[in-house]
Amino acid sequence: MQCSWKAVVLFALTSIAIQYTAIRTFTAKPLQICPIPTPLNCVLGQEAESLDHDDYPYFRYNVSRKIHILILATTRSGSSFAGQLFNQHFGIFYLFEPLYHVQTALIPRLSHSQNAADRSVMLGASRDLLRSLYNCDLYFLESYIKPMPTNHSTDDLFRRGASRALCSLPVCDAFLPSDADINEGDCVKKCGSLNLTVASEACRERRHVAIKTVRIPEVEDLQGLVEDPRMNLKIIQLVRDPRGILASRTETFRDTYHLWRIWRATGQRPSNLDLSQLTTVCEDFFNSVTMGLSQPSWLRGKYMLVRYEDLALNPLQKTREIYDFLGTPMDKNVVDWIQNNTRGSNKLSAKHKFGTVRDSAANAEHWRLNLSYDIVDYTQTVCQNILQDLGYKLANSSEELKNMSVTLIEDKMFVPFL
Numbered sequence: 048m049q050c051s052w053k054a055v056v057l058f059a060l061t062s063i064a065i066q067y068t069a070i071r072t073f074t075a076k077p078l079q080i081c082p083i084p085t086p087l088n089c090v091l092g093q094e095a096e097s098l099d100h101d102d103y104p105y106f107r108y109n110v111s112r113k114i115h116i117l118i119l120a121t122t123r124s125g126s127s128f129a130g131q132l133f134n135q136h137f138g139i140f141y142l143f144e145p146l147y148h149v150q151t152a153l154i155p156r157l158s159h160s161q162n163a164a165d166r167s168v169m170l171g172a173s174r175d176l177l178r179s180l181y182n183c184d185l186y187f188l189e190s191y192i193k194p195m196p197t198n199h200s201t202d203d204l205f206r207r208g209a210s211r212a213l214c215s216l217p218v219c220d221a222f223l224p225s226d227a228d229i230n231e232g233d234c235v236k237k238c239g240s241l242n243l244t245v246a247s248e249a250c251r252e253r254r255h256v257a258i259k260t261v262r263i264p265e266v267e268d269l270q271g272l273v274e275d276p277r278m279n280l281k282i283i284q285l286v287r288d289p290r291g292i293l294a295s296r297t298e299t300f301r302d303t304y305h306l307w308r309i310w311r312a313t314g315q316r317p318s319n320l321d322l323s324q325l326t327t328v329c330e331d332f333f334n335s336v337t338m339g340l341s342q343p344s345w346l347r348g349k350y351m352l353v354r355y356e357d358l359a360l361n362p363l364q365k366t367r368e369i370y371d372f373l374g375t376p377m378d379k380n381v382v383d384w385i386q387n388n389t390r391g392s393n394k395l396s397a398k399h400k401f402g403t404v405r406d407s408a409a410n411a412e413h414w415r416l417n418l419s420y421d422i423v424d425y426t427q428t429v430c431q432n433i434l435q436d437l438g439y440k441l442a443n444s445s446e447e448l449k450n451m452s453v454t455l456i457e458d459k460m461f462v463p464f465l
């Protein structure tokens with residue numbers, strides 16, 4: 048199927064007029080427009096090749112097959128690791144948790160807010176921001192960054208250094224293109240302020256855009272974006288054994304999870320324990336996974352469920368499957384990065400709170416040594432459905448829990464719905 052460029056321009060112009068008020072974000076260059084609701088099939092006609100690109104900015108980028116990737120995850124589910132599989136790809140513009148700014152600007156204390164109205168405001172703003180970012184409009188972030196950027200320039204983008212595209216040319220000239228794995232701290236130190244104009248340009252130059260977030264609870268929250276024909280959005284939902292998530296959070300967020308630590312230390316469940324810290328994970332997983340695996344037509348070709356444990360145990364193969372699903376080749380730098388940072392590597396140096404550099408395989412079931420059987424038993428009770436659906440075995444006794452020669456991870460295939 049082909050689109051004539053005239054049709055594209057015409058559609059672009061009418062569409063802007065009609066949709067301007069509906070979609071505020073869609074103001075700059077309508078890069079992703081295609082009159083047929085399947086941009087995947089929309090190849091620019093031959094006429095397009097003779098166009099002067101400066102006069103027709105719509106065609107400046109080969110966007111007809113641009114893929115927008117969302118890594119849908121939760122904190123301590125291995126999302127930094129999963130994000131790197133995209134961050135390290137030279138053709139992908141990767142952003143690490145841009146929705147952090149929406150959350151801190153709108154609902155600074157969201158983690159304590161179970162309020163449905165707060166949640167829906169946050170989700171609406173998040174979707175708007177995602178839409179803009181996938182269109183490479185980074186200015187849209189400015190409304191949320193504190194302090195507000197001046198002259199489209201900021202020092203305060205959250206975890207800027209976690210996005211290699213924001214640490215390399217043309218955005219930052221402190222490193223050589225041959226510097227494969229740029230350290231996050233070095234990037235922040237050496238790159239100076241982030242020029243959002245240049246960053247937006249850099250985004251347009253890349254083939255695809257990937258965004259990682261732990262701030263969208265469920266896949267259904269993304270239905271509007273998935274159904275938007277301009278988006279070509281593909282969701283990689285990353286899940287992890289909730290027992291592993293709980294163990295990891297308890298180690299990492301010592302203050303927020305200190306009552307869980309007390310439980311672990313004393314064997315007594317504190318009466319004021321915030322159970323939602325656990326149940327929210329399991330409910331969100333359950334709702335998303337139930338939705339994803341029920342294969343609603345809006346998710347056809349757009350949803351892949353990935354267990355962190357499979358990624359950790361078999362990173363290269365699983366990453367290949369993910370790129371197969373996305374329909375784009377994985378590049379050599381991704382392969383190199385995996386080899387440098389997973390099992391078999393002896394270059395495990397940097398270890399920090401959110402770091403990804405560690406032995407991923409050894410890590411996958413490490414939580415079993417880290418939680419008491421009491422807590423595990425309780426978790427298995429409240430999260431029973433999702434443990435079963437995702438193929439995580441129950442430990443029926445403290446002995447089973449601690450016997451690492453028996454895995455709790457079942458072999459289970461989650462074939463993407465194509």
Ligand SMILES: *[C@@H]1O[C@H](CO)[C@@H](O)[C@H](O)[C@H]1NC(C)=O
Pocket residue numbers: 109112
């Ligand atoms: C656009 O992308 C397609 C698919 O990857 C490729 O075959 C084609 O050569 C590209 N066109 C241009 C002008 O870059």
Ligand SMILES: *[C@@H]1O[C@H](CO)[C@@H](O)[C@H](O)[C@H]1NC(C)=O
Pocket residue numbers: 197198
């Ligand atoms: C923004 O740019 C203007 C014009 O170049 C300059 O006068 C002003 O000082 C800049 N503001 C900041 C905060 O850098």
Ligand SMILES: *[C@@H]1O[C@H](CO)[C@@H](O)[C@H](O)[C@H]1NC(C)=O
Pocket residue numbers: 198199200242243244245
């Ligand atoms: C950001 O980059 C643009 C384009 O190169 C340039 O015109 C602008 O002056 C830069 N802004 C700042 C604050 O340096």
Ligand SMILES: *[C@@H]1O[C@H](CO)[C@@H](O)[C@H](O)[C@H]1NC(C)=O
Pocket residue numbers: 135226227228380381383384387394
């Ligand atoms: C992998 O490690 C080698 C040797 O230390 C290094 O030269 C290369 O840049 C690394 N590549 C990536 C992608 O981390």
Ligand SMILES: *[C@@H]1O[C@H](CO)[C@@H](O)[C@H](O)[C@H]1NC(C)=O
Pocket residue numbers: 440441442443447453455
């Ligand atoms: C615990 O019991 C359940 C139900 O009998 C069983 O399916 C599961 O395999 C047991 N777990 C282990 C680790 O053997």
Ligand SMILES: *[C@@H]1O[C@H](CO)[C@@H](O)[C@H](O)[C@H]1NC(C)=O
Pocket residue numbers: 446450452453
């Ligand atoms: C661990 O499980 C294996 C396999 O079932 C068994 O042979 C072994 O005795 C168990 N070890 C302990 C310490 O229970």
Ligand SMILES: CC(=O)N[C@H]1CO[C@H](CO)[C@@H](O)[C@@H]1O
Pocket residue numbers: 298416417418
């Ligand atoms: C009780 C227990 O085993 N705690 C360990 C949990 O894991 C961390 C490191 O991830 C160790 O430092 C703790 O000693």
